[in-house]
Amino acid sequence: MTNRSVLIKGFIFALAALALLLIVGLAGCGQKEEAKPAEQPAKEEAKPAQPTPPAKPGEERYKIPVGDSYAKGPNSAPITIIIFSEFQCPFCSRVKPTVEQLVKDYPDKVRVVFKHNPLPFHKDAFPASEAAFAAGEQGKFWEMHDKLFDNQKALTRPDLEKYAQELGLDMDKFKKALDEGVFKARIEADQKLANQFAARGTPHIFINGLRLRGAQPIEKFKEIIDAELPKAEEIAKSGAADVYAEITKSALDKAAEPEPQKRPEDNSVYKISVGAKSAMKGDKDALITIIEFSDFQCPFCERVEKTIDQVMEEYKGKVRIYFRHNPLPFHKDATPAAKAAIAAQAQGKFWEMHAKLFADRKDLSEAGLEAKAKEIGLNLDKYKKVIKDQATEDQIKADMEEAKNFGARGTPAFFINGRKLTGAQPFENFKKLIDELLPAAEKAGKKGDALYEELTKNGLTKAEAPQAPQAEDPNKVYDVQIGNSYVKGDKSAPITIVEFSEFQCPFCKRVGPTLEQIMNDYKGKVKIAFKHAPLPFHQDAQLASEAALAAGEQGKFWEMHDKLFANQQALKRENLEAYAKEIGLNMDKFKKALDSGAFKAQIDEDKKAAEAAGARGTPTFFVNGRKIVGAQPVENFKKLIDEELAKKK
Template identity: 55%
Template sequence: AQQQAEPAAAAKKVEVPADSPSFGPATAKVTIVEWSDFECPFCSRAVPTLNKIKETYGKDVRVVFRHQPLPMHSHAKIAAQASMAAHEQGKFWEMHDKLFANQRALERGDLEKYAQELGLDMNKFKAALESSKISTKVDADSSAGTAVGANGTPAFFINGRFLSGAQPFEAFKPLIDQEIAKADKALAAGTKAEDLYAKLNQDNVNAAPAAPAAPAEPEVQKVEVGNAPVRGPKNAPVTIVAWSDFECPFCSRAVPTIEQVEKAYKGKVKFAFKHQPLPFHQNAKLAAVASMAANEQGKFWEMHDKLFANQRALDRASLEKYAQEIGLNVNKFKTDLESGKFDKQIEADMADGSAKGANGTPTFFINGRTLVGAQPFEAFKKVIDEELKKAGVAMAAEAK
């Protein structure tokens, strides 16, 4: 977050393709280019912020939408294509709002239903959804995003100045205000309105400090395993500590990836689990308590697997059923569930996670290096291989 307070540190030359959806005039004083993913929960959180920017700044701001459907989101690419199929009929923003309002329903049938609700020509929409032209456009956006460092979503470039994540309006405001002041100066000095974005974008790139010759060392935090449940050898050269929530769908998506990591790096990785039950998941805290009650009987991981496999059934009765199924002493389990004895550890995990920036779930620390979200195996592999290299351990074989 600190870097975002010093935006001059990162400015990129960012193109605005003529066929990209946008609102606000091309002659606006500020152009915000957003790379986004319709299945990403953080992207949907950014929508009200962008609406507030629209209301506050009117014609002074243009927002351009570009696509970065992340590989971990199985419906993101087709949703991106649906938005562009709607764009061909002049209804991109209406479809954009529908998709973000219905992130859990992005199947082909759902997309056709939204198209119908928006009054689109259905034959045209279906044909466009399958056209290679639209698929190519989405891929081009994605590659362009990767080239400027927009690998996570949402990512914003404000006249080229980078702002990462679902930031509040207050994070955008100072940057927008600074850019409007620069635009007013440029216009007064004779820059034409239609050349404004190209000039301000280039000025910001020129003003940004030159990139350091050597890649910066990644920030490493001191992360203690403490008394968290752990699996893997005690003296493993790589320790992965996860902050997770049993009701979070992204956390459950990370489970098979972690299993793949453990298999690929057998004997070289240990994995610790810490709790970050999010306030909007009503059963997450109780599920965390249940996992620790199972831990008390030596069966944390069995309960961990049950809870993630049954995320929609985490009420009290379901937890007792799982305790029975994994062979716990159910009376002891029930007593422990009510005892409050694990509250302190769970709250300590939460506070420790928040202090380290693990406010969303899942968040992983690999030898203290942060990896946020349900990332693919390759993202873990890159960091683990670097850590093993540091430790002088032979690289693991590719995961089968």
């Protein structure tokens, strides 16, 4: 297999793991996430860029301003490569040596410009970009750039300060820049520019304005460069002061808007409650009741807020909005933010906190939330008490269950007088539905709660189950070998279940009791082999797998396996060491295994086996080679097991 094939296959595999992050445009965070399928979170607008054939001369050229971005190579170079990138993206790291080689292969002919586009699901990417700018302020942008890519899995604040010290930076100046968010506006300007030119993933490259998506092999870059050079050098010889500006002077100054995705219209009316404790704004006697399921970490929920404000203004006195919480599982700060909003609501300031949270989604840490509470004048003792109150947790869970029941699987999702509207829709779509519903509301002769109950009394009490995707041949048998995987159960058992899993995936944890029930119900007949498939957007999953294998080296794989799933929200290095101590491991040996990456190769082999068998999400199982995907109910496993056992008779 060629390097190019490996690159593209690996890239496609990583993208498949992101298959349920939100669809660009009208969809919102987690729109297609299901409770049962393997974890493949919905596409968010920003996503790793998918490799495509490179742009060729004659295709669209874009006029992307270089601005004050850091660049290396002569300003007079005939070729300008603008890269929208970020420091936590593995594909961006992969393209770095390609660019370095291009600079060597085309001496004095290439200028490389770096623009920042930290993706929302890479929590350390934005601070890393701030650190690069802070280093650049002291003349060491590219040195920090290299440090960050070389240490991509260690980008926390202490790590950034360590790299700054290693580069000899003025630490007071560096820390102040990060503490005060000095470069936040410049990063956001780059992100806005990326969006303007539809560079929604990273890395996203423009060579003299021609688009190249993803971590392409060097030949793809050279194909464009070699086609551009003759014309560019001719322009340079004519005396043009800025070759790039001359080449792109008539180019497009923005990308065309993507075609909005058409959704099947849902005319059903749902009998959905406004929620006993939901915050409300608008006239209590309004003709139109909008119930919004939202998540404070979701970029689409933030985006739709301006639309909601426009709706409130356009239909003043006729619309009221109830806010219900639906924090998505892959947004780790969304639940704490929801609790903060509820704590503010207890002091009469829900909407003030709501505004603060959406205005600064990038800092939803405990300290960040408390800072916001202070800013809006909350009593912190009362605030903290509500945060810790089980009733707060129960309220969020109740909202999430209601969202699930009515098919609001992603955010944002709206119910307008019981009619569903999904995603960050434009104002026109809200207006169309409201205008359609207003006449009936006006004729009903009631208002507020009584009107809403009247209009929805015959509504559906739950959404129809989503249509299942077309299944693979259930009888296909895959050649999945146990290899050196850890196994539990009778070695001579007639049924072998090979599980591809990872410790940060909530669906992998959810299926645990199902597997235990199978082991009990089929004693002596089933063995389970565990293979590691840590997903790229779960930053703690890889190290957790290494910890499990390091424990296995000392005869305690399954003990560590259980610890990790029991403590899924705490999988940092210090947590892993704490669990190792609790199960009585030799700590020197355990730490050495993690420090040296002793088990990385074994995990890589498991990931290759997963790819070969088409296990693109977690958990995925093979029951005597027959695939079953996701946290399925026990009945689905039993059906396969019973069929396989019948073959043995």
